[in-house]
Amino acid sequence: MTPIRLIIEFIRTHFSSQTQCIQPVRPLQKKRISPDNSLWDVLSFAAGIAYTLAFAPFDSYLAVFPALAYLFWSCMRLTPKRSLLRGYLFGLGQFGLGVSWVYISVHDYGGGGLFGSLFITGLFVGFWSAFPAIAVYMTAKLPGKQSSRLIFYPLVWMLVEYLRGRVVLEGFPWLQIAYSQLDAPLAGYIPLLGAYGAGLLGAVSAALLAGIFIRPESTLYLSAGIVSLWLVGGVLKTAEWTCPYGEPLKVTLIQGNISQNKKWLPETRVSTILQYIRMTEAHWDSQVIAWPESAVPAYLSDVYEPFLKPLHRNAKAHQVDLIVSVPSYGEAEGVKYNSLITLGRNEGIYRKVHLLPFGEYMPWQPVSGWILKHFNLRLSHFTPGSADQPLLRAGGYPFITSICYEDAFAENALHELPEAAYLVNATNDAWFGDSIEPYQHLQIARMRALETGRYLLRSTNTGVTAIVSPNGRILKQAPLFTTTALTGTIRPMTGLTPYARIGDRPVVAFIAALLLLILLLTHSDKMRLFRIDEKCPM
Structure with missing residues (x-):
């Protein structure tokens, strides 16, 4: 057995009772951590922080993949409510570090006091943290066997990211996967598929990594999938489209x-x-x-x-x-x-056409206006230009x-x-x-x-x-x-570039159509990828 297989087998044996049935071989195994233990929730918060380290100025682009793989893997057999909690804690780590600069803007230059600035920053972080929670919650609610969730995670994740980046409050695409990969092999896909297409491939890479811990006997095939995605991306980086x-x-x-x-x-x-x-x-x-x-x-x-x-x-x-x-x-x-x-x-x-919410105009009136007035915050009021x-x-x-x-x-x-x-x-x-x-x-x-x-x-x-x-x-x-x-x-x-010709809509439509197809196949019990012994206890 190779060293990598030994490490995976050790982790799987001692920590992941949720992946498949493992027969106890010694009394100490009775003290193994349950998958719904609160320690895993804390680790989800830490994974959210690790995820943010992939972005500037930290630029550890590889951190995205184990962070997302942990979230996908740890939520595999949780109830929807527990997945919601774990996803929200991940979001708090992700945005708590990633958009901590909101406090500086509100406190140092917006005229807010200490309490008001902390309150506004907390609202901002708390609101956007809901989106990772929604993604894992929706995945847990999907019909079909729990073993199929790993296939759903990348698709649902990117659909929710699209809503966050383009729809809600006219979009807040901060800390989306593809932005961390500009100097990585997956950047080769960006001129073809844009940020959401490249982000989907990043989420798929994380899901394949999670699959290695679920089925270590398939390590070779799953690793080959990751390497193939990255090799093709590396080759595409050499292409000149303009x-x-x-x-x-x-x-x-x-x-x-x-x-x-x-x-x-x-x-x-x-x-x-x-x-x-x-x-x-x-x-x-x-x-x-x-x-x-x-x-x-x-x-x-x-x-x-x-x-x-x-x-x-x-x-x-x-x-x-x-x-x-x-x-x-x-x-x-x-x-x-x-x-x-x-x-x-x-x-x-x-x-300027696309104004900054809460900076150049006020959505959610009159509540948002009351908050700014209550905390004595200054705000510009601009009109959007013609498109x-x-x-x-x-x-x-x-x-x-x-x-x-x-x-x-x-x-x-x-x-x-x-x-x-x-x-x-x-x-x-x-x-x-x-x-x-x-x-x-x-x-x-x-x-x-x-x-x-x-x-x-x-x-x-x-x-x-x-x-x-x-x-x-x-x-x-x-x-x-x-x-x-x-x-x-x-x-x-x-x-x-190919992406400049097609934009985001075909990519998002493909994600939605593929998710629907997999749902239909899963519902009819025709797809059994990543099959896990269904008799394994929760």
């Missing part, structure tokens, strides 16, 4: 490093604008210069004549295009937009624009392809201080470059400013909390 056209562009991204608690003070407004202008004028040798989100701490109509109009003329004289983020007023009274404009050779305006705005141009090419949180949604970019030659994201992550959020956000933005096969220019206020290649790799990156100008070269790209 190609460059036109001349390279020299670009400069300005990172002003303006503290969030000083940014909107009247006494610092002029000095902030002048700082960005000075940093821009030092790079007239670039063809495109981009500023971060809300770099101008005033509304467009208030600063255009004294500051931006002269800058526009100067940029045009130097044959440079400027990309400047500045809030603007609408034609109707009280209408405000989070906007981005172009100056220089091309003039245009983009108004059919024309593409802006800079450097002689059209580009896809996203402001801050919009880069978390692939569909915002896909309908503008193949016309767009590159991507631009203007962001202000100063709201989250020196936390893990800026690195997570950059990881999400990299996904959009890989999905579309386009270069990405990501300009941020305090970091992390970066230039990303069409294969999702960071070419240049500025450190957090430094005042700097990041300069590099990009190529305009043309063509479409």
